[in-house]
Structure formats: C-alpha cells, structure tokens
Amino acid sequence: MALLPPLAGVRVLELGSTVAGPSACRLLADLGAAVYKIEPAGGDQLRTWGTIAPDGTGWWFKSHNRDKRLLTFDLRNAGDVATVASMALACDVVLENFRPGYLARLGLDAATLRAQKPELIYLSISGYGQSGPYADRPGYGSIAEAMGGLRYITGESDGPPMRIGISIGDEIAALYAVVGVLAALRGRDRDAVGETIDVSLIESAFSLLQGALPEYVHAGRVARRTGNTLNSAAPSNVYPTRDGEWLAIGGNGQGIFRRLVTAMGRPELADDERFATNQGRRQHVALLDALIGAWTQTLDLADADAVLAQAGVPAGPVMSVAQIVANPQFKDRNAVVYARDDDGTPIATYASPVRFTERPLRVERAAGAIGRDQVTALEELGVTRK
Numbered sequence: 525m526a527l528l529p530p531l532a533g534v535r536v537l538e539l540g541s542t543v544a545g546p547s548a549c550r551l552l553a554d555l556g557a558a559v560y561k562i563e564p565a566g567g568d569q570l571r572t573w574g575t576i577a578p579d580g581t582g583w584w585f586k587s588h589n590r591d592k593r594l595l596t597f598d599l600r601n602a603g604d605v606a607t608v609a610s611m612a613l614a615c616d617v618v619l620e621n622f623r624p625g626y627l628a629r630l631g632l633d634a635a636t637l638r639a640q641k642p643e644l645i646y647l648s649i650s651g652y653g654q655s656g657p658y659a660d661r662p663g664y665g666s667i668a669e670a671m672g673g674l675r676y677i678t679g680e681s682d683g684p685p686m687r688i689g690i691s692i693g694d695e696i697a698a699l700y701a702v703v704g705v706l707a708a709l710r711g712r713d714r715d716a717v718g719e720t721i722d723v724s725l726i727e728s729a730f731s732l733l734q735g736a737l738p739e740y741v742h743a744g745r746v747a748r749r750t751g752n753t754l755n756s757a758a759p760s761n762v763y764p765t766r767d768g769e770w771l772a773i774g775g776n777g778q779g780i781f782r783r784l785v786t787a788m789g790r791p792e793l794a795d796d797e798r799f800a801t802n803q804g805r806r807q808h809v810a811l812l813d814a815l816i817g818a819w820t821q822t823l824d825l826a827d828a829d830a831v832l833a834q835a836g837v838p839a840g841p842v843m844s845v846a847q848i849v850a851n852p853q854f855k856d857r858n859a860v861v862y863a864r865d866d867d868g869t870p871i872a873t874y875a876s877p878v879r880f881t882e883r884p885l886r887v888e889r890a891a892g893a894i895g896r897d898q899v900t901a902l903e904e905l906g907v908t909r910k
C-alpha cells in the first residue's frame with residue numbers, strides 16, 4: 525500500500541499573488557501539503573495573464589495554482605483580516621509575497637502571529653528582502669533578474685541585456701522558499717520552535733551567477749554577455765543542422781571533447797594544441813564553434829543527435845513546447861499530467877520533477893472559481909468567519 529505524500533498533514537496559508545509565492549505553494553501542494561490560497565474579491569491578477577480560457581480565467585493560472593483550496597477575503601475589512609489571522613494560527617506555514625510592512629499594519633506579520641504561535645513557520649518573499657535601503661520598493665522578478673546580474677550576462681556580446689523566456693527570478697525564489705520551508709519543518713520537528721524566513725528575489729537571482737562572483741573578487745574579471753557560449757568551458761553552444769533545426773552540444777569535458785571530434789570525423793582536433801585543454805578551447809571558441817557548426821550542417825537534426833548519442837556526447841535538440849509534448853522521453857516519464865477543472869475538463873499541467881517511489885505524488889484539481897473552497901476550507905481549519 526502506498527504511503528501518504530511527504531507533506532500530508534502540513535497546512536500552508538498562501539497570502540500571495542502572481543508568480544513567486546504561488547509557485548512556492550504549488551510545489552508544497554505537490555508534496556502533499558494542504559494549501560489555502562487567499563485571493564481578493566477580484567481574484568489573483570494572474571487570472572488575467574496570458575491566453576484566457578473560455579470561462580475567463582487564464583490557462584496559466586489554472587495550472588499554476590492547482591491542488592489548492594481557493595478562498596477570497598478582503599484585507600481592507602477588519603472581520604476578514606481577523607478570519608485570516610485565525611486561519612494562519614490553524615496552519616503550520618504562512619507564506620506571503622506582499623511588500624514589506626503591509627501585513628504588519630494588519631497584524632498578519634511574522635512577529636504578531638508567531639508571538640501567539642511560536643511553532644508557526646512564516647516565510648516572506650519580496651523583491652529586496654525585509655531589510656536594507658531598498659526594502660520598501662516594489663519588486664518584480666524581471667527587476668530582480670536585472671539587478672541580480674542575470675540579464676547583464678544574458679544576450680549576444682554586441683547586443684542589449686536580454687531576459688530569459690520565463691520569469692526565472694520568481695521561479696528560483698520560489699524554489700528557495702520551498703527549501704526554506706522544508707528545512708524549517710525539519711527544525712521544528714526537532715526543536716518544537718518555528719521560524720521566520722526571508723527570501724528576496726534579487727538575492728535569488730544573484731545566487732545563480734556561478735563563478736562570476738569569486739572571479740570578480742579574486743581575479744577582477746567582470747562576466748559579460750557571450751551569447752550561447754559557456755563562459756567557463758568550451759565547446760558548449762547550439763549549432764544549426766541541415767534541416768534548419770538547432771542542436772545543443774556540450775563537449776566541454778576532456779574525454780567528451782575527444783569523443784565529439786571523433787564522431788565528427790576529426791579526431792586530430794583533440795590533440796591540436798589550440799583545443800587540447802579547456803583554456804585553449806575557451807581562447808579559440810569561435811573557431812571551434814565554426815568547425816562543429818560546419819559538421820552539424822551536413823546532417824539533419826535527428827541524424828546528428830543519433831550520432832552523438834551513440835558516441836556518448838551530451839547533446840539534444842532545441843525543442844518548442846509542441847515538440848516537448850510529443851517527445852518520447854517526456855511521454856515515457858509522464859511529464860505532462862492533467863488536473864480536473866471545476867466542470868471536469870482536464871487541464872494540462874506539469875508533473876512534479878521530484879519523483880518519489882514510496883510516496884507517489886499526484887495532481888488532481890486545477891485552480892477554478894474564486895472562493896470555490898470557502899466553506900469546506902474553513903471547516904477543515906476549524907475557523908468561523910468573523
């Protein structure tokens with residue numbers, strides 16, 4: 525008999541909107557937590573983002589907020605604030621992404637709630653963190669990506685800073701938030717004391733810069749935009765194929781590089797003094813990429829991919845979402861799952877990338893109507909509306 529999901533029995537109050545906070549709570553729900561999402565009367569603004577479903581709610585919102593209890597309260601109303609406070613005290617975790625100071629004015633901040641329930645875990649996600657000269661500024665993931673250094677190093681060397689195709693600043697902050705909650709739950713199990721956790725978007729983005737920080741501090745090197753090449757090792761790029769597609773190849777390990785050039789029919793390149801070491805390959809990366817690109821353009825994508833797979837070289841096609849959905853690896857792993865909408869319609873969403881053997885995870889309900897679970901959720905928590 526299958527065991528319950530890892531976080532079954534954990535209750536999470538979500539006081540968040542748009543991306544970062546709801547992403548974190550979605551991941552906690554995936555792991556089995558009961559998540560109580562509080563929306564204003566008009567709903568989370570993400571309901572209106574992207575392509576809209578026939579019922580007026582965005583497809584992204586339906587997927588993004590799956591498996592949550594949906595409630596609506598007006599935090600300008602004292603009774604609703606009191607009800608939300610009671611819900612918070614009935615939960616294990618409160619996760620919020622308002623601007624610092626707003627919830628304190630309502631008595632829904634960490635200090636107020638944890639004074640009443642010391643074992644409560646309270647996590648805040650904000651643009652700049654809960655302290656510092658920028659703390660009061662509004663913050664979005666896009667700004668964090670800029671100020672955290674990601675956009676400075678993203679784009680072609682002779683072009684402007686560019687965004688990654690998703691809100692990566694929000695999503696990485698959400699992942700750090702989940703890590704914080706899981707660690708705090710473990711600590712609470714040991715010490716019977718909760719935690720106040722502060723996650724900032726800018727520091728989350730900054731943490732992804734890999735070698736840029738130590739290389740600047742200790743070698744004076746400022747990382748800059750290099751297009752699709754990898755700053756630290758070569759070759760690593762995307763290369764055109766004969767049929768107009770693109771193939772990503774990572775041939776930057778010593779043994780892997782030898783296998784790559786052998787598969788290309790150019791084994792002598794492995795011993796060429798320009799390419800024999802990683803530093804040499806970095807120095808001559810333009811020439812090396814040109815040689816690899818000339819080879820990939822003699823083959824269709826599928827054939828080039830097959831040759832490199834056979835040779836043990838990391839490679840894969842650059843795929844659109846349509847190609848991903850049709851790809852046999854993603855199909856075999858059931859990477860696309862379906863959550864049930866309010867009317868029973870299956871809504872496509874992402875399977876959890878974390879797979880458990882003993883405690884299997886499952887996706888059940890898409891996010892539906894505002895306030896859908898108002899009555900049943902309050903009953904679960906034993907809270908009476910004020």
